[in-house]
Amino acid sequence: MESEKVAIIGAGWAGLQMLQSLKELGVEAEVFESRSEVGGTWTPEMSYHGLQVHSPMYTNLMTYKGQAFPFKGMNRETLLQKLDAESVRVYLGDFAEKLGLKPKIQCNSRVKEIRYHSKSQSAYLSVESNGREVEKGPYRLVVFSSFAAKASFPKIPAQGFQGKLIHSSQFKEEVMDEIIKKDLKVLVVGGGKSGCDMICAFQKKGYKRLTWLFRSPYWFLKYGAVVHGGSPLGMLRGFLFLFSLLLFLVSNKLPVFVGWLVGYFVLPKSEGALPQHFDGRRFHFGVLDEKQVNFVEQVAAKQGEPKAVTKEGLLLESGETLKCDVVIYATGCETGFGDLKLVKDGEVVTVEDVPLYHHAVVPNFPCLISASTAFYQFGPSRALTMAQYITWYLQAAPSEEEMEAKARRNWSTQSAGKSNGFSSDRTFVAEFLLFYLDLWRDQMVSMFGVLKIFADLFVFTKMSPLQLNVGKMPAFPTSFPN
Structure with missing residues (x-):
């Protein structure tokens, strides 16, 4: 070699x-x-x-x-x-x-x-x-x-929009400062982790002229459930969560229901006593802590299918226009x-x-x-x-x-x-x-x-690499502080 x-x-x-x-x-x-x-x-x-x-x-x-x-x-x-x-x-x-x-x-x-x-x-x-x-x-x-x-930009036609149209990766501190200074109305598009991050960034600044658009809310892991510190209850919940993951091989909804039931999953912006859906396609191992969940829950949210960015804002397939000065596409990479x-x-x-x-x-x-x-x-x-x-x-x-x-x-x-x-x-x-x-x-x-x-x-709140049956595995720490 x-x-x-x-x-x-x-x-x-x-x-x-x-x-x-x-x-x-x-x-x-x-x-x-x-x-x-x-x-x-x-x-x-x-x-x-x-x-x-x-x-x-x-x-x-x-x-x-x-x-x-x-x-x-x-x-x-x-x-x-x-x-x-x-x-x-x-x-x-x-x-x-x-x-x-x-x-x-x-x-x-x-x-x-x-x-x-x-x-x-x-x-x-x-x-x-x-x-x-x-x-x-x-x-x-x-x-x-x-x-x-x-950056991955969605294929949404732009038809004369006069405002700022950016991807989340272009959302820098100076952009935030400009938005606050000019008191611009912001629309965040995308229900995944980067969308939540955009919302939380504005919430930390106390900025309220904000709307969140997504097709459907995403499921997230609860940070406190993952980082349980090795407590017996935390280890038991971790084991039950592992079992729920295996259920994804036979069902798209049952494992999400089980994960939610044992307290590992959270679905922000879901109205009612029960979650809006248990769709496993809306879970990509994103993690939110309690403070982040509280932040996103306070923001006005809209569900819909984008059709075009017009002069006034984002036009939905329903015919409604979400008026805004800034559109942030939190649509991944x-x-x-x-x-x-x-x-x-x-x-x-x-x-x-x-x-x-x-x-x-x-x-x-x-x-x-x-x-x-x-x-x-x-x-x-x-x-x-x-x-x-x-x-x-x-x-x-x-x-x-x-x-x-x-x-x-x-x-x-x-x-x-x-x-x-x-x-x-x-x-x-x-x-x-x-x-x-x-x-x-x-x-x-x-x-x-x-x-x-x-x-x-x-279960044991530590990180280890996957070891193959072939080749030479580099040395790695056998344990990390919990």
């Missing part, structure tokens, strides 16, 4: 963790980052005003040589808290700096094209760096490790995978709808691995598993025919260009479970290993 070189696209926490883990495993790697600094989602370019990590910090720790890399002020109390985007950015920068990773990271370097030569099994990158295009390589593998690279040009033996290859081998390798372009679809675990710990997978794949060298045959029988329907994480037409948890079952059928994981990572997370 020491003679094999790996290129990683993206210097977010997964890309950085992968770089460090591969270094520990004796695999040479380097990272290409399109922005001017490391941090991915948490950089000023992508992070919005008020952004925090969704989960407690003990689930988002970077690791090195079997130790947890500390963040500023880390102690038992802060491990249970959610850091803001700036703190996470500084944390990731410190990780890269203090572990000597900077020489292996090329910032301001956007990968435009990957050229693969099947005879030599070598890949070359065309990289746009500081205004000029350069070639990098050869590499044995290229890992696409960008999860939220670009895209991985940016589709922006890559792939050339194999001199011919352009299309892979967007191609099913993946082990949900990682593009079978007809076997030098390319997608870390955004191989979503083994939440937070940066998933990169430890990816590093383990890479150590196996570099030596396994399965044929393209073998990989294509196995990929075609996947139960999870995600493809090279569409990660489960950004799917709105399928039930995320069901697809997530099918992803694990696909790995189990291919003998890459054990059922015990899969159940363990979720039991650790929800």
Whole structure:
């Protein structure tokens, strides 16, 4: 493996963790980052005003040589808290700096094209760096490790709107200040986590000229239920919640009902004694604490289907117009995978709808691995598993025919260009479970290993990576303070 070189696209926490883990495993790697600094989602370019990590910090720790890399002020109390985007950015920068990773990271370097030569099994990158295009390589593998690279705008026609139309990633502090100063009427579009974050940011400022539009409210995990501190009641509820997740394999509504019943789920802006719906498609593992729930409950909400942005505001399919001066699309992000040009033996290859081998390798372009679809675990710990997978794949060298045959029988329907994480037409948890079952059928994981990572997370309140049956797993902390 020491003679094999790996290129990683993206210097977010997964890309950085992968770089460090591969270094520990004796695999040479380097990272290409399109922005001017490391941090991915948490950089000023992508992070919005008020952004925090969704989960407690003990689930988002970077690791090195079997130790947890500390963040500023880390102690038992802060491990249970959610850091803001700036703190996470500084944390990731410190990780890269203090572990000597900077020489292996090329910032301001956007990968435009990957050229693969099947005879030599070598890949070359065309990289746009500081205004000029350069070639990098050869590499044995290229890992696409960008999860939220670009804003995803909805396809809503704009018909003469005179106000401000932005994506949530463009919602910076100066935008907030301008809105407050000019007393502008704001419409937030989108019922997911970023929509809630927009609402909470305004609520913290006491700003009331605000309306929230969504097709249907989303379900969220209760922060207090997840971070239960190891109490017997909390562990019991965590176990019952795990059981409810397994029910997603047979039902779309029953597991949500059970999760709500045991006190793990909350559905903000739902009128009446019972929740408005138990639709499992409206749950993507978003987390809200009690204060955030209270914030969003106080805001005027509207359900409807957007039709067009007109001169006065947002026109709904019902014919009603929601008048506003500012529209904020809290509609998520895209991985940016589709922006890559792939050339194999001199011919352009299309892979967007191609099913993946082990949900990682593009079978007809076997030098390319997608870390955004191989979503083994939440937070940066998933990169430890990816590093383990890479150590196996570099030596396994399965044929393209073998990989294509196995990929075609996947139960999870995600493809090279569409990660489960950004799917709105399928039930995320069901697809997530099918992803694990696909790995189990291919003998890459054990059922015990899969159940363990979720039991650790929800029952024992600690984070552990998914361990594969193949390759070398980097050392990782066996426990975190609770």
